[in-house]
Amino acid sequence: MKFDTTKYYLLLELPVDCSQDDIKRSYRALALRYHPDRNPDPTAAEAFKEIAEAYEVLSDPERRKLYDQYGAEGLKFFENGAFGEDAAYIAKLMGSLKLIACTGFLILLIAILFPIFIVVKTKGAVDWSWAKVFSPAWIIMSLVIVFTAFLAILSKKLTFFIWAAHNLFIMTFMGLLVSKLDATTYTASSMLWSEVFIPIYALIVTSILQKYEIFSREHYEKRFSSPEHLDTCTNFGLGHPGFILRKLLRDLVASWFFVFLMLKLDHVVEWNWWINSIPVFFYIIFYLVLMALDNSSKMNNLSMDEDERASNESVNSFLYCIFIFLMIPVILFISLLAAHISADRFAIANVFIPIFIVLGLLTCAYCIFACCALAAAKGQGMEDFPGGSPTQNIASIINSRMLRPQKFLEAQHLPTTSTSVGVENV
Numbered sequence: 001m002k003f004d005t006t007k008y009y010l011l012l013e014l015p016v017d018c019s020q021d022d023i024k025r026s027y028r029a030l031a032l033r034y035h036p037d038r039n040p041d042p043t044a045a046e047a048f049k050e051i052a053e054a055y056e057v058l059s060d061p062e063r064r065k066l067y068d069q070y071g072a073e074g075l076k077f078f079e080n081g082a083f084g085e086d087a088a089y090i091a092k093l094m095g096s097l098k099l100i101a102c103t104g105f106l107i108l109l110i111a112i113l114f115p116i117f118i119v120v121k122t123k124g125a126v127d128w129s130w131a132k133v134f135s136p137a138w139i140i141m142s143l144v145i146v147f148t149a150f151l152a153i154l155s156k157k158l159t160f161f162i163w164a165a166h167n168l169f170i171m172t173f174m175g176l177l178v179s180k181l182d183a184t185t186y187t188a189s190s191m192l193w194s195e196v197f198i199p200i201y202a203l204i205v206t207s208i209l210q211k212y213e214i215f216s217r218e219h220y221e222k223r224f225s226s227p228e229h230l231d232t233c234t235n236f237g238l239g240h241p242g243f244i245l246r247k248l249l250r251d252l253v254a255s256w257f258f259v260f261l262m263l264k265l266d267h268v269v270e271w272n273w274w275i276n277s278i279p280v281f282f283y284i285i286f287y288l289v290l291m292a293l294d295n296s297s298k299m300n301n302l303s304m305d306e307d308e309r310a311s312n313e314s315v316n317s318f319l320y321c322i323f324i325f326l327m328i329p330v331i332l333f334i335s336l337l338a339a340h341i342s343a344d345r346f347a348i349a350n351v352f353i354p355i356f357i358v359l360g361l362l363t364c365a366y367c368i369f370a371c372c373a374l375a376a377a378k379g380q381g382m383e384d385f386p387g388g389s390p391t392q393n394i395a396s397i398i399n400s401r402m403l404r405p406q407k408f409l410e411a412q413h414l415p416t417t418s419t420s421v422g423v424e425n426v
Contacts, residue, residue, distance in 0.1 A: 329354035
């Protein structure tokens with residue numbers, strides 16, 4: 001994939017290997033030449049704006065490295081579209097989009113093996129231990145732990161250390177689960193399921209503690225008026241308590257699910273397995289409502305022009321479709337699994353059919369996207385698109401769609417008057 005990484009240098013009339021001092025000198029000279037107060041040319045204002053934008057990027061060593069590798073659109077995609085303020089650390093670790101794509105495809109291929117191994121083990125087709133069955137999961141989690149650990153060390157940020165801790169909790173849970181299933185020792189075989197899930201308790205607790213800011217009244221009151229505290233989630237019309245409930249809802253439903261699961265596995269209760277699936281069905285259905293409420297909160301409390309509102313609606317419609325597309329197989333899988341465990345109505349291979357379909361479609365989509373990216377890199381076919389041009393690339397297309405609803409952040413002129421009603425009544 002090719003990126004335009006020379007535009008900003010051309011604007012500052014500099015070579016790509018220029019020093020920081022060269023950038024400063026050239027910017028000062030060009031700023032004097034094109035400043036609207038000094039230059040009567042009608043195009044001077046726009047030229048001055050572009051020169052200032054180029055200087056802001058190239059004068060920052062970290063942002064300059066990102067620009068040199070991904071171009072202006074790639075830089076915006078990293079900073080605002082997907083990875084936020086931690087873009088530099090992620091880009092520095094991954095090196096290039098090609099490495100990201102190859103790593104993602106490798107993980108997807110390994111993930112496909114996991115349900116296959118579970119099916120052949122459960123059917124008795126192999127006599128592997130559960131530790132071997134979980135080998136794809138071990139590989140994936142090991143890669144994720146190494147990745148997050150490097151990010152934590154590189155950035156020295158609490159967020160990445162918490163991510164690394166969460167992944168370690170998951171790995172520990174997998175170890176306890178395998179030991180319980182294989183019953184290799186007396187201690188493992190006599191272990192209660194509630195003890196196996198101890199790392200999951202720790203994960204949920206740390207996830208809640210990570211959201212400590214939501215308990216601050218200042219954070220809540222400034223969530224529509226300050227970029228630092230920006231958070232457009234709904235509060236269900238309940239004020240600050242409703243906002244806290246919204247932010248903790250996922251953790252609360254997860255706690256509900258695992259409590260029900262442990263009670264059933266340890267034979268504390270003897271209810272049907274369908275009851276254990278209630279928290280999952282509830283969250284999936286209610287999350288659709290949450291998406292609509294969150295979008296309504298955003299639309300009612302942030303200043304947007306008509307183009308931004310139309311773009312926001314189109315993006316949200318796309319997200320609704322993606323969510324429904326992904327959740328239908330999940331609902332089918334949970335339903336088939338509950339039916340299989342409760343009455344053995346379906347073979348275990350049939351239970352995993354929705355998962356195989358989703359993984360197969362994701363693999364196809366990945367291959368198609370890679371082909372499209374390759375074609376775009378070679379400049380093939382882009383001219384055939386309405387409004388397309390040979391200089392467009394995948395990053396610019398994705399970035400233009402993802403960033404439109406967030407233009408208020410770039411302008412930094414968030415409204416403070418419209419929030420008095422919206423904060424308490426959304």
